[in-house]
Structures are given as C-alpha cells and as structure tokens.
Amino acid sequence: xxxxxxxxxxxxxxxxxxxxxxxxxxxxxxxxxxxxxxxxxxxxxxxxxxxxxxxxxxxxxxxxxxxxxxxxxxxxxxxxxxxxxxxxxxxxxxxxxxxxxxxxxxxxxxxxxxxxxxxxxxxxxxxxxxxxxxxxxxxxxxxxxxxxxxxxxxxxxxxxxxxxxxxxxxxxxxxxxxxxxxxxxxxxxxxxxxxxxxxxxxxxxxxxxxxxxxxxxxxxxxxxxxxxxxxxxxxxxxxxxxxxxxxxxxxxxxxxxxxxxxxxxxxxxxxxxxxxxxxxxxxxxxxxxxxxxxxxxxxxxxxxxxxxxxxxxxxxxxxxxxxxxxxxxxxxxxxxxxxxx
Amino acid sequence: xxxxxxxxxxxxxxxxxxxxxxxxxxxxxxxxxxxxxxxxxxxxxxxxxxxxxxxxxxxxxxxxxxxxxxxxxxxxxxxxxxxxxxxxxxxxxxxxxxxxxxxxxxxxxxxxxxxxxxxxxxxxxxxxxxxxxxxxxxxxxxxxxxxxxxxxxxxxxxxxxxxxxxxxxxxxxxxxxxxxxxxxxxxxxxxxxxxxx
Numbered sequence: 001x002x003x004x005x006x007x008x009x010x011x012x013x014x015x016x017x018x019x020x021x022x023x024x025x026x027x028x029x030x031x032x033x034x035x036x037x038x039x040x041x042x043x044x045x046x047x048x049x050x051x052x053x054x055x056x057x058x059x060x061x062x063x064x065x066x067x068x069x070x071x072x073x074x075x076x077x078x079x080x081x082x083x084x085x086x087x088x089x090x091x092x093x094x095x096x097x098x099x100x101x102x103x104x105x106x107x108x109x110x111x112x113x114x115x116x117x118x119x120x121x122x123x124x125x126x127x128x129x130x131x132x133x134x135x136x137x138x139x140x141x142x143x144x145x146x147x148x149x150x151x152x153x154x155x156x157x158x159x160x161x162x163x164x165x166x167x168x169x170x171x172x173x174x175x176x177x178x179x180x181x182x183x184x185x186x187x188x189x190x191x192x193x194x195x196x197x198x199x200x201x202x203x204x205x206x207x208x209x210x211x212x213x214x215x216x217x218x219x220x221x222x223x224x225x226x227x228x229x230x231x232x233x234x235x236x237x238x239x240x241x242x243x244x245x246x247x248x249x250x251x252x253x254x255x256x257x258x259x260x261x262x263x264x265x266x267x268x269x270x271x272x273x274x275x276x277x278x279x280x281x282x283x284x285x286x287x288x289x290x291x292x293x294x295x296x297x298x299x300x301x302x303x304x305x306x307x308x309x310x311x312x313x314x315x316x317x318x319x320x321x322x323x324x325x326x327x328x329x330x331x332x333x334x335x336x337x338x339x340x341x
Numbered sequence: 342x343x344x345x346x347x348x349x350x351x352x353x354x355x356x357x358x359x360x361x362x363x364x365x366x367x368x369x370x371x372x373x374x375x376x377x378x379x380x381x382x383x384x385x386x387x388x389x390x391x392x393x394x395x396x397x398x399x400x401x402x403x404x405x406x407x408x409x410x411x412x413x414x415x416x417x418x419x420x421x422x423x424x425x426x427x428x429x430x431x432x433x434x435x436x437x438x439x440x441x442x443x444x445x446x447x448x449x450x451x452x453x454x455x456x457x458x459x460x461x462x463x464x465x466x467x468x469x470x471x472x473x474x475x476x477x478x479x480x481x482x483x484x485x486x487x488x489x490x491x492x493x494x495x496x497x498x499x500x501x502x503x504x505x506x507x508x509x510x511x512x513x514x515x516x517x518x519x520x521x522x523x524x525x526x527x528x529x530x531x532x533x534x535x536x537x538x
Contacts, residue, residue, distance in 0.1 A: 054415050054417075054440060055417070057416055057417050057418055057419065061416075061418060061419035061420055062418065062420075063417050063418040063438065162385075163382055163385035163386075163453070163454075165382055165385050165386045165454075166382075166385035166386065166388075166453055166454035166455070167385075167453075167454075169417055169440075169455070169456075170440070170455070197415070199415060199440065199443075200443070201411075201412060201413055201414070201415060202412075203412040203413050204412075204413045204414075204442070204443075207413075208444075268444060269443070269444075269448065271448065272443075283412075
C-alpha cells in the first residue's frame with residue numbers, strides 16, 4: 001500500500017497548560033532515508049502494532065469520539081491543518097515526563113481495493129552523538145532532539161478500513177512501554193490521546209485465559225505440565241489489574257515450553273496468545289475456583305485455587321521416592337458423602 | 342450471550358436474529374424529512390443487520406444486565422430509547438451497538454459492519470413493541486390520530502405496569518423476601534431460552 005499523504009509535527013509537553021503553544025508542522029515528500037524509513041514503518045504497521053484497541057463512545061452514550069472524528073477528517077481530506085488537530089490533541093495530554101515528541105500522520109490507500117490505512121506514530125526526543133569519519137579524522141558531534149523509532153517509548157497506532165462510517169472504530173497500537181507494566185503506563189497513548197481502550201475487556205480476556213488453563217490442566221497427560229499450570233492458578237491473584245497477554249504470562253511465571261505449547265493449543269484462536277488485556281482476579285476466580293490434587297492412595301485434596309498452598313503444606317517423603325506428604329490443620333465444619341463419577 | 346449472563350436472575354429470554362432482506366431493503370430506502378436518502382452506504386451504515394434482545398422481568402433488572410454485558414463486550418453506542426416528549430407514550434427500551442465478540446468472528450472474513458445491536462427490555466416493553474411492530478407492518482391503510490392515540494394508550498399501560506412492578510419488587514425486597522431478590526422464587530418454567538429468529 002502506498003503512502004499518499006504524510007505530515008509531521010513537533011509536539012511539546014503541555015498538559016494542564018492554559019495556553020497551548022503553537023505546533024510546528026510540515027507536509028513530507030518522503031524522499032531519501034526518511035521516505036524509506038516511513039514507508040517501511042507504514043508497510044509493517046499491521047504486523048508491528050499488535051495491541052487491539054477500540055475508540056470509546058461519548059460520555060452521553062452517543063456514537064461519537066473526538067479523536068476518531070479528527071482521524072476521519074484527515075482520512076477524508078488529508079491536509080496539514082486537519083492532521084494538526086491530532087497533534088494538538090496529543091500535545092494537550094503530553095506531560096513533561098513524556099517530553100518532546102515527533103508525531104507522524106501517514107495516510108495511504110490500496111490501489112486495487114478501497115482499503116485506506118491511517119498510521120499515527122510518536123517518536124520520543126532523545127540526545128545522541130553523530131560520528132563521521134573523514135580521511136584519518138573522526139568528527140564527533142553531540143546533537144539534541146534526535147527522534148528514534150527503536151526507543152523504548154515509541155508509540156504508534158494503525159487504523160484500516162474502507163468505509164469511514166462503519167470502519168475506523170477499532171485499531172491496533174504498539175506501545176513499547178507496555179510490557180509487564182500497570183495500566184497507568186498505557187494511559188497516555190491509548191486512553192488519554194486516542195480516547196480508546198483495549199478491545200478485549202478485562203473480564204473477556206481473563207475468562208479466555210482461565211478456561212484455556214482449566215481445559216489444559218484437565219486434558220493434559222503430563223503431570224509436570226499439570227503441576228506448572230495449577231501453580232500458575234495459585235499465583236494469578238498477584239497480577240490483578242496488570243496488563244498482560246497469555247504469551248507474556250508464560251514468561252512472567254516461567255512456564256516450560258511444553259506447558260506453554262499445551263496452553264496455546266487450548267486457545268480457540270492462535271492470535272489470542274498476543275491479545276493484551278487487563279487481568280481481573282475476580283473474573284479468574286469465577287472460572288478457576290478450586291484446585292484439586294489426587295494421590296495414588298485415593299486421597300483427593302481440594303481447596304480454593306488462590307489458597308491451596310496455604311491450606312496444604314507439601315513435602316517430599318524421601319529423595320527419589322516419588323512420594324509426597326501433604327499436611328493441613330483446621331476445625332471440621334462439614335463432612336459428607338459423594339457419589340462416584 | 343447465554344453464557345455471559347449465566348447466574349443473573351429474572352431473565353425471560355435471550356434471542357438473536359439476522360435482519361430479513363426485505364426489511365433491510367425497506368430500511369435502506371428510507372428518506373429523511375428533507376426527502377434525501379437516509380443511508381448513502383446502507384451495507385456499512387445499518388448497524389442492526391444482526392440484532393439481539395434480552396427480555397427481563399423488572400425495570401431494576403435492566404441496569405444489572407447492562408453492567409454484565411459491558412463487562413464482556415465493548416460498546417460504541419448506548420441509548421435509552423424513549424418517546425421524544427414527556428407527554429407521549431410509545432417505544433421504550435435500552436439499546437446498545439456493540440462489537441461482535443471475537444470468539445464468533447472468522448478473522449479471515451470479518452463482518453461489515455463489525456457491530457450488532459442489542460436491545461434490553463422488560464416483558465411489558467417487549468410485548469408492546471412486538472405488537473406495535475406487527476401492526477405497523479400490516480397493510481391497514483392510513484393510521485389516523487385515533488389509531489395512534491389508542492396505540493399510545495397501550496404503551497402507557499405497559500409503562501404503568503412496569504412502574505408498579507418496580508415498586509412491588511422494591512417493597513418485596515425491603516420486606517426481606519430474599520427469594521425475590523436472588524431470583525430463586527422464580528418458577529422453573531422461566532428459563533433463559535436462547536432462540537434464533
């Protein structure tokens with residue numbers, strides 16, 4: 001897909017300032033190294049931007065979002081002034097902590113289909129050193145206001161669609177600050193600037209993960225995989241409100257490759273591995289309430305998943321004996337009989 | 342939707358339908374008050390090509406159901422549909438335009454638009470709207486003022502019934518009837534019946 005229009009703006013941090021500074025901007029001609037870099041970023045945007053987001057509706061419930069409206073205006077009529085509206089919105093939410101940034105707004109269209117792509121990216125400012133070899137000399141220069149795509153706080157979003165009525169409600173973002181961080185980190189780009197949220201709600205993402213976990217534990221024939229995943233279930237309460245994906249949960253909890261493969265195989269769609277969502281401990285408890293361990297002597301131990309390790313203390317009987325001993329202590333509150341399966 | 346609403350009391354039914362082609366054509370051809378075509382791109386602009394409806398017992402149940410739905414689905418619109426004047430009676434209902442849940446979408450063939458309409462109504466709101474809708478699609482000739490006034494009267498009756506049931510429910514709960522609040526007093530025949538129209 002070819003870039004038809006490209007604009008760039010220097011965005012100063014001006015959140016809470018009564019008078020917003022004027023924003024310098026330019027329409028780009030995409031030549032040389034800059035043109036190559038932006039074209040490459042534009043082409044790879046759909047693959048690189050992997051956080052599914054959706055614009056929020058207006059507070060009164062109407063189907064309106066001011067950032068989406070500004071985006072549609074640029075898509076329909078790409079010019080410097082229309083693109084500058086996006087830059088102003090970003091400036092109004094940028095704090096001194098985020099600092100100076102260079103904003104790019106690129107619009108492209110597919111020749112064969114009517115597919116339109118709008119790519120918005122913010123490169124943070126940094127300082128750097130330029131080194132240039134001349135004959136036997138080396139010239140070094142310190143420069144400020146260097147803007148780098150590879151920086152940790154680079155952010156971008158891409159929207160694609162054919163219809164400005166039906167489409168452009170959902171997009172895909174990349175925010176290199178979202179890793180294992182709390183929700184607040186994603187607040188600046190996704191929530192404050194784009195007035196959007198993760199497309200997958202906390203309950204939906206957590207439910208999906210909990211069901212995959214439960215199904216894998218049930219169906220796996222590998223005892224070690226079962227143990228790893230049940231241990232994960234016990235620890236899940238510690239990631240409440242954290243931005244996660246099923247993929248990075250594996251890294252966070254040190255799951256083995258085998259356990260990860262079985263967990264991923266239980267997902268309805270492979271893409272769910274990478275979907276970002278905010279983990280909800282309350283939703284998780286609805287689906288993974290009890291943890292159960294069965295011994296070969298017929299004993300079955302059961303306790304709430306997040307308290308299992310507090311209820312039962314496990315120890316190895318003898319090294320190499322492949323036997324364990326569980327201890328528990330409490331007051332009897334109930335006894336009963338159950339029919340078999 | 343049935344799974345997501347599991348455990349909520351006093352849901353009479355959950356249903357969904359794809360809009361019939363003839364109804365779509367009628368809607369697509371609608372004109373504005375100025376005589377212009379309302380939809381320039383109906384296939385993309387008409388957002389109730391798939392519609393779902395949840396019918397519940399009492400007005401108090403509507404926000405509870407709404408909150409549960411919004412835990413799992415992202416909205417792009419939320420509306421309390423009421424007559425445009427406090428002196429009129431007609432259609433009442435809670436409407437949402439929501440993204441389709443990912444689980445049911447084929448990523449290689451995403452629907453356009455990628456949203457559906459959800460209506461949440463009480464039994465009385467639902468009964469009135471179904472009867473009114475059926476009347477409007479019958480070839481009855483001109484619906485005069487007397488006709489419209491009688492239709493409005495029935496809406497007022499349904500509205501009144503909802504208000505009384507709201508008060509009765511609150512009294513029953515405040516009198517300590519826990520079965521009412523938890524829904525365990527509901528007769529077994531009142532189950533969630535997923536239907537596809």
